Amino acid sequence: MNIWLYRVKKAFDTELKAYNKNILEKENIKMTIRITDKDLDNLCNRMNETLGKPLKPWIRENDRSKAQIGNIHVYSCLGVVALHEMVNEGGGVRVIVSGSTKRECYDLGHAWLNGYSRAV
DSSP: OOHHHHHHHHHHHHHHHHHHHHHHHHHHHHHHSOOOHHHHHHHHHHHHHHHTOOSOSEEEETTEEEEOTTOEEEEEETTEEEEEEEOSTTOOEEEEEEESSHHHHHHHHHHHHHHHHHHO
């Protein structure tokens, strides 16, 4: 094998090992940080503030509850977590981000927010 090709291959292998090691270290760090309900609520508040939407999903008006159209909030049922957006005054929603765990929902929510920030 040509000495030049050998050096390139060796440098590539070294970089690849360093990259894989860095990925593994990030994954291990990621697994040690627990995502809480407060983290998800803060994410929703940030999304609502960025988009100029209401911060609370429901308000009391004339002794009746009224949904705040456009509000993004956390929904969880039976261990499944999602981010919903209110679409009508009766409380109808559409799913913005759906994940099976808080971690997945948190990561997808941040990806959504980062994508929106880059697009605007």
